[in-house]
Amino acid sequence: MKRTLGILCILIVVVIVSRIAEPNFLISRNVSNVTQWSAYFAILSIGAMFVIITGGIDLSIGSVVGLVGCLLPLLIVKHNWSPSVAIPFVIGISATIGVIHGLLITRAKLQPFVVTLCGLMIYRGMARWITGDNNQGFGNKFDYLLEISRWKIPLYKDYVLPIPVVYMLVIAIIAAIFLNQTVWGRYLYAIGRNEQAAHFSGINTNRMKLIAYVICSTIAGLGGILLAFDLNSMQPSSHGNAYELYAIAAAVLGGCSLRGGEGSVAGVVIGAVLLRTLYNANNMLGIPTTLEFVTIGTVLLLGVLADEGVKWYAHRRKLARSTA
Amino acid sequence: MASVTVPTSLIRPPGVPASTIGPLLSATGIVKEFPGCKALAGVSVVFEPGEIVAILGENGAGKSTLMKILAGVQPPDGGELRVDGEVVAFNDVSDAMERGIVLIHQELNLAENLDVGANIFLGREPTRYGMLDRATIRRKSRELLDRVGLTCSPDTILGELSTGQQQLVEIAKALSISARVLIMDEPTASLSHHETQLLYEVVRKLKSEGVCVIYISHRLSEIIELADRVVVLRDGQYVGEIKRVELTREKMVSMMIGRALTTGSERVAHTPGNEVFRIEGLVTEAFPQAASTFNLRAGEIVGMAGLVGAGRTELLRAIFGIDRPLAGRVVIAGQTKPIHSPREAINAGLALVPEDRKGEGLILEMPVRHNHTLATLGRTAHAGAFINRPREVADSREMVAALGTRTASDLLAVQFLSGGNQQKVVLGKWLLSQPKVLLLDEPTRGVDVGAKQEIYRIMEELAAKGLAVLFVSSDLEEVIRMSDRALVMHEGRITGELQRHQLNEAAIMALATGGSLA
Numbered sequence: 001m002k003r004t005l006g007i008l009c010i011l012i013v014v015v016i017v018s019r020i021a022e023p024n025f026l027i028s029r030n031v032s033n034v035t036q037w038s039a040y041f042a043i044l045s046i047g048a049m050f051v052i053i054t055g056g057i058d059l060s061i062g063s064v065v066g067l068v069g070c071l072l073p074l075l076i077v078k079h080n081w082s083p084s085v086a087i088p089f090v091i092g093i094s095a096t097i098g099v100i101h102g103l104l105i106t107r108a109k110l111q112p113f114v115v116t117l118c119g120l121m122i123y124r125g126m127a128r129w130i131t132g133d134n135n136q137g138f139g140n141k142f143d144y145l146l147e148i149s150r151w152k153i154p155l156y157k158d159y160v161l162p163i164p165v166v167y168m169l170v171i172a173i174i175a176a177i178f179l180n181q182t183v184w185g186r187y188l189y190a191i192g193r194n195e196q197a198a199h200f201s202g203i204n205t206n207r208m209k210l211i212a213y214v215i216c217s218t219i220a221g222l223g224g225i226l227l228a229f230d231l232n233s234m235q236p237s238s239h240g241n242a243y244e245l246y247a248i249a250a251a252v253l254g255g256c257s258l259r260g261g262e263g264s265v266a267g268v269v270i271g272a273v274l275l276r277t278l279y280n281a282n283n284m285l286g287i288p289t290t291l292e293f294v295t296i297g298t299v300l301l302l303g304v305l306a307d308e309g310v311k312w313y314a315h316r317r318k319l320a321r322s323t324a
Numbered sequence: 325m326a327s328v329t330v331p332t333s334l335i336r337p338p339g340v341p342a343s344t345i346g347p348l349l350s351a352t353g354i355v356k357e358f359p360g361c362k363a364l365a366g367v368s369v370v371f372e373p374g375e376i377v378a379i380l381g382e383n384g385a386g387k388s389t390l391m392k393i394l395a396g397v398q399p400p401d402g403g404e405l406r407v408d409g410e411v412v413a414f415n416d417v418s419d420a421m422e423r424g425i426v427l428i429h430q431e432l433n434l435a436e437n438l439d440v441g442a443n444i445f446l447g448r449e450p451t452r453y454g455m456l457d458r459a460t461i462r463r464k465s466r467e468l469l470d471r472v473g474l475t476c477s478p479d480t481i482l483g484e485l486s487t488g489q490q491q492l493v494e495i496a497k498a499l500s501i502s503a504r505v506l507i508m509d510e511p512t513a514s515l516s517h518h519e520t521q522l523l524y525e526v527v528r529k530l531k532s533e534g535v536c537v538i539y540i541s542h543r544l545s546e547i548i549e550l551a552d553r554v555v556v557l558r559d560g561q562y563v564g565e566i567k568r569v570e571l572t573r574e575k576m577v578s579m580m581i582g583r584a585l586t587t588g589s590e591r592v593a594h595t596p597g598n599e600v601f602r603i604e605g606l607v608t609e610a611f612p613q614a615a616s617t618f619n620l621r622a623g624e625i626v627g628m629a630g631l632v633g634a635g636r637t638e639l640l641r642a643i644f645g646i647d648r649p650l651a652g653r654v655v656i657a658g659q660t661k662p663i664h665s666p667r668e669a670i671n672a673g674l675a676l677v678p679e680d681r682k683g684e685g686l687i688l689e690m691p692v693r694h695n696h697t698l699a700t701l702g703r704t705a706h707a708g709a710f711i712n713r714p715r716e717v718a719d720s721r722e723m724v725a726a727l728g729t730r731t732a733s734d735l736l737a738v739q740f741l742s743g744g745n746q747q748k749v750v751l752g753k754w755l756l757s758q759p760k761v762l763l764l765d766e767p768t769r770g771v772d773v774g775a776k777q778e779i780y781r782i783m784e785e786l787a788a789k790g791l792a793v794l795f796v797s798s799d800l801e802e803v804i805r806m807s808d809r810a811l812v813m814h815e816g817r818i819t820g821e822l823q824r825h826q827l828n829e830a831a832i833m834a835l836a837t838g839g840s841l842a
Contacts, residue, residue, distance in 0.1 A: 201698040202667040
């Protein structure tokens with residue numbers, strides 16, 4: 001909770017500073033752009049969070065985004081699949097990827113890092129191969145589909161609410177309910193803290209971990225679909241590249257520990273928004289784009305450093321009190 | 325700056341061999357305290373070159389602590405160590421090594437991924453022009469391996485050797501730093517019969533070369549075969565010594581236990597109910613040759629005694645579905661229940677309070693409440709999915725009240741509780757699952773005396789309510805005090821069953837060390 005409030009404060013500071021430095025920062029067009037992209041990254045981060053809570057990692061998120069983003073237009077445009085079949089089909093593929101990851105990790109006892117690193121390469125290669133490395137898009141005949149991502153709900157004056165924000169909120173609420181209100185959520189946190197003890201308490205730890213990977217990959221697939229409709233032009237070799245790193249960074253910024261057992265949906269969503277806002281502020285304030293990763297990396301580093309500092313301070317105070 | 329003056333009595337006259345000055349290694353009045361317990365209370369022992377000395381004592385008698393002090397792993401809180409009559413203070417293991425004292429740990433300290441030669445010279449690699457001198461390593465390793473009777477090449481990767489061979493590599497490593505005192509903590513605990521014999525040969529050979537071998541073992545037959553002298557410790561104190569000619573199993577057991585043999589038990593006699601639990605021919609992976617069969621009746625408290633590593637924990641793990649047994653079956657209330665996971669065990673009415681409370685019993689960072697309900701959350705959930713919060717709060721509070729767990733709030737993380745209260749949280753978790761059979765592995769390990777009594781009371785109350793209670797304990801007094809009946813294990817086998825009137829320390833120790841009842 002403290003952590004979430006902490007990064008919320010940082011976000012607010014970043015917004016205020018950017019607004020002062022560049023008055024155009026809060027014009028409707030930019031706000032719409034930032035919130036739309038924040039929503040996509042928040043969705044991917046929520047998925048990543050599930051595996052991170054169990055103490056795992058998923059490095060294949062970006063490649064799943066790329067594969068889905070290329071496969072969907074290929075099926076609809078080239079192979080004349082009905083979107084109502086193609087969309088569930090690619091979601092099914094994403095879920096299957098999650099099942100494979102989960103089985104390799106829980107049954108074959110492979111390390112999550114290794115399994116999903118292989119996934120990162122394999123799905124990227126598959127995307128390039130099935131498309132012949134040609135750019136993919138829906139052309140002009142499917143504008144109604146693109147509206148799934150591009151529709152904006154008018155709010156106030158010329159300010160709008162991009163529809164992906166609504167999807168993100170729905171996913172966030174479902175994820176929060178799953179993690180906080182259901183027994184499975186409790187089990188995931190327990191596994192992340194102490195898998196042995198969870199197993200000894202009768203929790204089917206293998207099944208829960210598998211579920212986490214399925215959720216992560218499925219959400220990556222959903223994100224991939226939304227991004228495909230939004231961009232309408234996907235380069236198989238680069239679309240979605242490094243998105244897993246943004247997702248992991250947002251999750252860590254939002255309070256997840258890579259050791260597992262920690263993290264809240266609210267924190268992760270704010271973390272994703274913060275990352276995207278920084279990225280945008282970097283452009284708007286005229287800082288060279290070449291420095292954009294420097295900015296994001298530094299903020300992430302300072303964020304986790306500050307968090308450790310706060311923990312250390314709290315620990316010292318507790319010690320001081322107990323010896324007093 | 326104060327100048328250091330060396331007492332003249334400690335300066336070795338030139339030309340006089342060390343052994344004429346004083347014994348090879350002597351410890352006088354060694355004291356070591358740990359928070360809450362005195363591990364060693366003034367122990368004095370002397371070791372001479374060319375002898376094999378066995379150190380004997382029950383679990384917790386202070387054997388390992390003494391060995392660690394001799395080898396510089398831990399400094400003593402009081403007392404004096406002398407090597408060749410010179411007072412020494414070891415700051416760390418390398419200080420002791422410099423004087424030729426080497427400890428071989430129970431768990432070997434070798435790098436399994438490196439080859440044999442690299443392991444022998446780890447940290448002391450011979451170099452040439454700043455590069456590893458592989459030829460020298462190979463040549464010297466060969467000589468050392470020959471001395472311990474290992475025929476393998478120095479280039480063999482250590483992990484490919486058997487445990488026994490690895491043990492010999494560890495000895496070769498000790499010899500490479502010209503060890504004069506070799507301390508071995510249960511060296512045969514994980515060796516096969518053949519490997520054990522091989523080790524005996526090497527030990528005897530070292531003895532003939534003038535090395536002093538100090539040896540901890542729980543196996544009395546082994547000590548009888550090997551030792552020149554047995555030093556007995558009990559409750560951190562030196563009890564006495566037995567010379568080789570006087571060495572008998574009975575004498576060792578009685579010295580180890582010391583006080584008049586306890587036969588009384590504070591547990592009130594009562595008639596147990598019907599059989600609720602039985603295992604038939606259960607075989608664990610750790611001891612593939614030993615099949616275990618026993619039963620438990622309602623309202624009965626059964627102790628399971630034995631030495632550390634006797635296979636008791638492995639048996640409980642197999643019963644509870646953590647490890648897959650190689651053979652055998654579990655019968656609960658007359659029905660065979662296949663148990664492949666803790667979940668199935670819980671559904672069958674079993675509960676296990678594991679030995680490793682922090683690693684297996686609790687999720688330390690989670691609050692008391694969440695730990696309490698971890699095993700039953702699914703059972704009480706709405707639609708099997710949504711946590712029933714009021715029920716969770718009520719269940720947790722009920723357990724805190726019923727077990728008298730002292731915690732500021734049930735939302736406090738369990739890591740902030742004392743050992744005894746942590747154990748009560750584990751017990752609470754299992755009581756909520758309403759088991760028919762409660763399995764406890766070392767339930768009072770690491771808890772203070774008061775909490776121990778409370779845990780005993782809880783066990784008795786549960787038995788009175790009709791639960792069958794099986795507890796593993798390495799504490800003989802505890803087994804005698806609490807058991808209606810005790811099973812004793814040795815090397816994976818149940819070597820005997822003692823009824824309450826037969827329970828005494830001599831009988832248990834005899835069975836636990838592989839002997840039979842007199």
